[in-house]
Amino acid sequence: MLSERRLQVLRAIVQDYVGTEEPVGSKALTERHNLGVSPATVRNDMAALEDEGFIAQPHTSAGRIPTDKGYRLFVDKLAGVKPMTPPERRAIQNFLEGAVDLDDVVARTVRLLAQLTRQVAVVQYPSLTRSTVRHVELLSLAPARVMLVLITDTGRVEQRMVDCPAPFGETSLADLRARLNSRVAGRRFTDVPTLVEDLPEGFDLEDRGTVSAVLSTLLETLVEENEERLMIGGTANLTRFGHDFPLTIRPVLEALEEQVVLLKLLGEAGDSGMTVRIGHENAYEGLNSTSVVSVGYGSGGEAVAKLGVVGPTRMDYPGTMGAVRAVARYVGQILAES
Amino acid sequence: MLSERRLQVLRAIVQDYVGTEEPVGSKALTERHNLGVSPATVRNDMAALEDEGFIAQPHTSAGRIPTDKGYRLFVDKLAGVKPMTPPERRAIQNFLEGAVDLDDVVARTVRLLAQLTRQVAVVQYPSLTRSTVRHVELLSLAPARVMLVLITDTGRVEQRMVDCPAPFGETSLADLRARLNSRVAGRRFTDVPTLVEDLPEGFDLEDRGTVSAVLSTLLETLVEENEERLMIGGTANLTRFGHDFPLTIRPVLEALEEQVVLLKLLGEAGDSGMTVRIGHENAYEGLNSTSVVSVGYGSGGEAVAKLGVVGPTRMDYPGTMGAVRAVARYVGQILAES
DNA sequence: CGCTGGCACTCGGACGGACAGAGTGCCAGG
């Protein structure tokens, strides 16, 4: 429905606007991109594009800027993903390889993404629900006090205190530890509840209360920690947002502090492949003037968590998408190795 | 050297400026505070205060604003710490009591501080070096692989993998666990190195390598985790900074992302009592237009870490100091209980 | 039918002068 040339014009407008941050007019367009037609023709095309809602004028007799819908079309049809250059790839790999533990991997990833894209980076910790159990440990800290430590294949460790209804001997503890591990080690977290369901039955009556307490704490941990954690960075890049600054930046900072909002944001993004949410496509109001580029990453072929960046709708989509994809890929590798 | 009235004038200037964010003139001063003298007199006093460097004019024929030196005097001599009201105290306590683990305590504290002061809050995790050991646990994950878990009296947990030079039996492991705990449980982290020094000597020759490996990992953990962690929050409050916004806010955001900078900042603050660093008193350049109010907190009488807020030099010092002190006190209580 | 050049029109941003208001410093008098 839109002629080839009109798409070219839209692409040119997006590119110029992203570069200059200023409304772009017909004359400037023909000068910078050799479209082979005159400004007048471009004006006609622009009028058509405006009718369709892809671009808009801040005010009469100003240049045009892309609308969210315009960016959408640009991302879907007009722009590819700009691959990283080999030196960039090497830099990413080197930077990530120095990490010593999971926290460090996540921290480095955030830094890296923020630097590469010059935007705000968000990295979700590998999810517990999609991970598998490496080991469950029980420590007796006091006669009626047990500490539960949960170790995942992604290196994450969670611990919880359990107050026992009755004193619990070392032998019972060792017994429980052994049985518990033989059932859940190597299994996915989602399967754990059914796997341990009948476990108390094998124990003496007096110990069952404690066993149940331990198990329910374990299940609680799985549920609670289902609320994923995440790390953000590069907030200083918010200062490059635009001129109307204070109004735009405040809700963004607020959104970034509300991990719940961010997690929901990432959660809504498609499970496979890269997702780009532009402006009003974001459900959260404060982020209506931002775009979110996110992608899943994981140690194997499967995604265990997501990462991405938050930036102004006026962003370099191909470059950002390239960086996000590359970082996700390398983080996956690093996790697989450890 | 400064007459009583001149100090009153300075106090009035600080209070008005903090409230209005605008340079304050002699006339407005006499109107709002009944100083009992005429504007002309106040003008003379202002001239004197300016000569001494306590206040300054943005430009000729404008009102005066306090200098860093002026704020200093205000904080040291003119202002008290404004205590929290009973309802506020209750709110603090209620809010903190809902915390389930150390992470949660810290997270809640950050939120609380940011809300109370409407500024950026910084909370340091309880330091390992000043804490005591509650328990050291050793888990055998594989014949030659041991996991070391360290639990502190503040509820912090650290874990490390240890690769053993030789297979290490369960009995040896239990032996080591028992001996280790009998030596270090309840002791301060700083004392641990000397306490475990001769521990390998009690073991068979074949096990000594592993014992040494475990011990050196333990000591490493102490050193590494000496690099404290911290949590920040309330960055959205930065938007209330002032008009010249983008320039001021950027370096602050950058500083907040550099945990190293913040830790140094807190570290430089005095060990006991509340510390207020005003503007250029902060060593880090990016924070030259901010003030940092910090105080130590701890489970017992002794401080194990610090917390505080970062805000514009033009802040409500008495109120901020009151909030910081109160929060620190209640966090200390909560930690002591758990 | 689509492209082009020309033309009149509109609007925002920059420039500059005038003006009001707030604040100061200084001085003479109580």
Added chain:
DNA sequence: CCTGGCACTCTGTCCGTCCGAGTGCCAGCG
């Protein structure tokens, strides 16, 4: 030592003008 008065200075604002960029439309051309 305080006070009222006075002249001065500086900023922020308002207003009118002007310029340039950009548009929409139209008639003509291939």
